Amino acid sequence: MTDALTGFARNLNWTDVPQDTRDVLRLSLLDWASVALAGVEEPVSVAVRDMVLAEGGLGAAYVFGADVTLPARAAALANGSTSHALDYDDTHFLHIGHPSVVVFSATLAAAQQVGATGQAFLEAALVGFEASCRIGAWLGRSHYEAGFHMTATAGCFGVTLGAARLLGADAVQMRAALGLASTRASGLKAQFGSMGKPYNAGLAAANGVEAALLAVAGMTSDADGLASFAAGHAGAMDAAAFDGMGQVFVTETVSHKLHACCHGTHATLEALALLEVDAQEVTSVSVAVHPRWLKVCNKPAPTTGLEAKFSYRMCVALALSGLDTGALDSFSDANCTDADLCRLRDLVRVVGDAGMADGAAHVTVTCHDDMPRQSRYDLDQPMPLEMRRKRVLAKSGSLIGPQSQTVWQQVQDLERSRTLDSLIATLF
Amino acid sequence: MTDALTGFARNLNWTDVPQDTRDVLRLSLLDWASVALAGVEEPVSVAVRDMVLAEGGLGAAYVFGADVTLPARAAALANGSTSHALDYDDTHFLHIGHPSVVVFSATLAAAQQVGATGQAFLEAALVGFEASCRIGAWLGRSHYEAGFHMTATAGCFGVTLGAARLLGADAVQMRAALGLASTRASGLKAQFGSMGKPYNAGLAAANGVEAALLAVAGMTSDADGLASFAAGHAGAMDAAAFDGMGQVFVTETVSHKLHACCHGTHATLEALALLEVDAQEVTSVSVAVHPRWLKVCNKPAPTTGLEAKFSYRMCVALALSGLDTGALDSFSDANCTDADLCRLRDLVRVVGDAGMADGAAHVTVTCHDDMPRQSRYDLDQPMPLEMRRKRVLAKSGSLIGPQSQTVWQQVQDLERSRTLDSLIATLF
Numbered sequence: 001m002t003d004a005l006t007g008f009a010r011n012l013n014w015t016d017v018p019q020d021t022r023d024v025l026r027l028s029l030l031d032w033a034s035v036a037l038a039g040v041e042e043p044v045s046v047a048v049r050d051m052v053l054a055e056g057g058l059g060a061a062y063v064f065g066a067d068v069t070l071p072a073r074a075a076a077l078a079n080g081s082t083s084h085a086l087d088y089d090d091t092h093f094l095h096i097g098h099p100s101v102v103v104f105s106a107t108l109a110a111a112q113q114v115g116a117t118g119q120a121f122l123e124a125a126l127v128g129f130e131a132s133c134r135i136g137a138w139l140g141r142s143h144y145e146a147g148f149h150m151t152a153t154a155g156c157f158g159v160t161l162g163a164a165r166l167l168g169a170d171a172v173q174m175r176a177a178l179g180l181a182s183t184r185a186s187g188l189k190a191q192f193g194s195m196g197k198p199y200n201a202g203l204a205a206a207n208g209v210e211a212a213l214l215a216v217a218g219m220t221s222d223a224d225g226l227a228s229f230a231a232g233h234a235g236a237m238d239a240a241a242f243d244g245m246g247q248v249f250v251t252e253t254v255s256h257k258l259h260a261c262c263h264g265t266h267a268t269l270e271a272l273a274l275l276e277v278d279a280q281e282v283t284s285v286s287v288a289v290h291p292r293w294l295k296v297c298n299k300p301a302p303t304t305g306l307e308a309k310f311s312y313r314m315c316v317a318l319a320l321s322g323l324d325t326g327a328l329d330s331f332s333d334a335n336c337t338d339a340d341l342c343r344l345r346d347l348v349r350v351v352g353d354a355g356m357a358d359g360a361a362h363v364t365v366t367c368h369d370d371m372p373r374q375s376r377y378d379l380d381q382p383m384p385l386e387m388r389r390k391r392v393l394a395k396s397g398s399l400i401g402p403q404s405q406t407v408w409q410q411v412q413d414l415e416r417s418r419t420l421d422s423l424i425a426t427l428f
Numbered sequence: 429m430t431d432a433l434t435g436f437a438r439n440l441n442w443t444d445v446p447q448d449t450r451d452v453l454r455l456s457l458l459d460w461a462s463v464a465l466a467g468v469e470e471p472v473s474v475a476v477r478d479m480v481l482a483e484g485g486l487g488a489a490y491v492f493g494a495d496v497t498l499p500a501r502a503a504a505l506a507n508g509s510t511s512h513a514l515d516y517d518d519t520h521f522l523h524i525g526h527p528s529v530v531v532f533s534a535t536l537a538a539a540q541q542v543g544a545t546g547q548a549f550l551e552a553a554l555v556g557f558e559a560s561c562r563i564g565a566w567l568g569r570s571h572y573e574a575g576f577h578m579t580a581t582a583g584c585f586g587v588t589l590g591a592a593r594l595l596g597a598d599a600v601q602m603r604a605a606l607g608l609a610s611t612r613a614s615g616l617k618a619q620f621g622s623m624g625k626p627y628n629a630g631l632a633a634a635n636g637v638e639a640a641l642l643a644v645a646g647m648t649s650d651a652d653g654l655a656s657f658a659a660g661h662a663g664a665m666d667a668a669a670f671d672g673m674g675q676v677f678v679t680e681t682v683s684h685k686l687h688a689c690c691h692g693t694h695a696t697l698e699a700l701a702l703l704e705v706d707a708q709e710v711t712s713v714s715v716a717v718h719p720r721w722l723k724v725c726n727k728p729a730p731t732t733g734l735e736a737k738f739s740y741r742m743c744v745a746l747a748l749s750g751l752d753t754g755a756l757d758s759f760s761d762a763n764c765t766d767a768d769l770c771r772l773r774d775l776v777r778v779v780g781d782a783g784m785a786d787g788a789a790h791v792t793v794t795c796h797d798d799m800p801r802q803s804r805y806d807l808d809q810p811m812p813l814e815m816r817r818k819r820v821l822a823k824s825g826s827l828i829g830p831q832s833q834t835v836w837q838q839v840q841d842l843e844r845s846r847t848l849d850s851l852i853a854t855l856f
Contacts, residue, residue: 047646
């Protein structure tokens with residue numbers, strides 16, 4: 001398995017990668033940059049950035065929110081934490097984790113350090129993405145249930161391979177890098193709800209860069225690090241997780257978060273968007289979801305923006321009013337007391353239906369004409385690529401305004417870019 | 429428990445610490461500095477040091493083997509790895525780990541960063557020492573058996589408290605620091621036999637400094653980090669491990685490694701030292717130990733210095749010849765082929781005796797007078813403090829020569845020193 005992974009990591013060639021995979025990876029890169037740029041003033045971003053800025057050192061890689069370069073390990077730590085600060089980045093359900101925040105934070109830092117081409121960076125990022133998701137799937141649900149944050153643990157191994165590739169590791173060094181990652185990888189789910197959650201993404205990115213740097217410098221390590229890690233961390237070790245690696249790219253099925261609120265409300269918002277209704281005409285809304293969500297995101301009358309993110313009723317009111325649920329400031333304290341929004345909110349009824357799929361919602365809107373309009377949405381159904389592109393670009397625009405266009409242009413040009421300079425100039 | 433630990437960490441006062449505890453802590457500090465200075469050219473020391481030297485940055489703390497200052501996190505990483513490189517540092521059997529390499533590496537770095545007094549540094553180091561050993565005991569043998577390297581995992585928590593104290597953390601910040609440490613702590617026993625083992629000590633020291641820095645900067649975290657960590661890492665959570673904390677100092681029972689070879693040979697060497705024999709007169713030597721050691725350190729005819737460290741027969745030959753088994757260069761390839769040493773080696777017979785205690789040895793030496801001389805030694809019997817002082821100082825002298833005297837003088841003066849400058853000047 002380690003041979004298969006290191007072989008994949010060393011031999012991947014961008015020109016062999018399917019077009020759809022490339023497109024999705026580019027969208028994830030835009031999405032990552034957007035949530036990072038929008039998150040630079042979050043308290044966790046400031047705390048980690050201030051620490052690494054105070055340390056200073058070698059100008060190898062840029063840090064979001066500061067116009068200076070720092071060592072690659074430091075940039076990875078800060079950018080991983082910053083890009084996960086809003087918890088608005090992509091998710092892969094294959095391994096219940098957030099790949100981009102670890103992958104791009106680590107590989108972009110390592111790529112800057114070695115002066116990589118655009119293609120070399122994209123290849124390393126794709127290695128990190130694929131390996132994170134597949135190693136996460138290999139560690140399995142048992143690992144997650146035992147309390148580990150896949151984003152950080154599986155992510156660390158994935159970016160170790162991506163960073164080691166950029167640093168020119170041979171097969172022996174790449175195995176050593178995985179060994180060093182195995183004794184460095186960490187991250188607990190118990191951090192959810194605290195700044196420790198985004199920190200987990202940062203530490204995973206930094207650990208991967210460090211393991212790669214030390215392995216290339218000749219450090220030796222446990223030859224079977226992945227297995228040693230899995231043995232101590234409730235890993236399921238499901239070998240099927242690596243089936244088709246290098247031919248089938250699981251990156252394609254990453255899920256982009258398109259609303260700035262709890263994931264549990266997303267199917268409802270998507271279903272609602274399929275209906276054309278005039279908020280003035282609405283007389284009642286009924287939302288049916290799996291009952292498990294009623295404990296998660298069914299605050300009936302939220303009073304703060306944060307509570308609104310966990311409120312089906314307020315999410316529906318915002319969407320009916322034409323407010324952008326992809327924009328962070330739609331979830332404001334002020335909107336929670338807005339009379340028109342509260343009127344709409346009070347028309348919404350939420351019911352649990354154990355027959356619904358986990359990622360599905362059924363919405364019924366009744367208007368003054370007494371004719372119920374119904375729609376259904378299931379997040380597990382793949383979104384067509386063209387629609388995904390449109391939606392991610394719109395989200396990016398909501399988050400960072402016109403900068404979104406220039407970043408997207410650079411991301412699209414990346415595979416032909418001899419340096420990362422133009423991309424870097426738009427991001428930092 | 430967290431309250432008890434943070435209270436202990438914040439309130440410990442050097443003037444309340446028993447004299448014997450102070451003395452043992454000072455001996456451990458000398459011992460740590462000696463093995464670190466002797467280990468600066470080991471490959472793992474060079475690899476980690478080169479990485480942090482290339483990164484450079486804020487001149488907060490010195491690094492063994494380089495005449496420059498670096499950020500505290502970087503110094504902790506390098507010094508932890510360097511001081512454990514020879515695997516010749518102290519051990520605490522309460523938690524099956526090496527306390528000093530993590531404790532002094534982290535707290536000396538943090539102490540330099542804040543310009544601490546000698547007493548403040550000693551207090552923080554003692555906090556780290558006590559907390560590492562007790563948290564290790566609380567995690568228990570189940571944690572060790574599950575594959576975790578206590579030196580790194582328990583050590584990370586211990587030095588988080590020591591570093592947080594130096595940084596002036598209040599009770600809330602200290603709890604947050606433990607929370608951040610819980611999601612950062614790592615280290616696998618599978619690294620034993622590779623450079624990953626000393627690296628584990630370095631990463632634990634760096635993690636502790638980082639967790640303390642971020643908590644003091646206002647990062648929030650899981651409020652019950654220790655319990656979350658234990659739950660995911662096979663922690664026994666034996667509350668008795670904290671009995672008497674602050675009154676009884678477990679630091680006093682740390683074990684100093686006094687021979688530069690496998691721990692399994694030490695009782696034999698101590699038993700032999702109790703006998704007065706002339707190597708020329710010896711006709712046979714019989715060594716009896718618990719049979720488990722026969723698989724560990726019973727190489728009958730070693731050909732390299734490394735193999736000699738795992739050879740009862742060659743260790744006995746070296747000691748009978750009057751060579752210093754506390755000196756690294758006694759375990760040379762050349763000695764393995766020396767005719768006189770090989771003649772003595774071939775007089776030694778090693779037998780397993782299941783009735784022996786794990787840490788005991790029984791040695792019988794017969795000379796030309798045909799009168800057998802017998803002695804017995806058990807490592808679990810505490811060594812009188814005066815003997816321990818003499819032995820640790822002798823070891824230090826073997827390792828670093830006359831520098832040992834100046835370091836020891838500064839260590840003894842430390843509790844009255846207004847700065848760490850004099851100590852630092854002798855170490856780096």
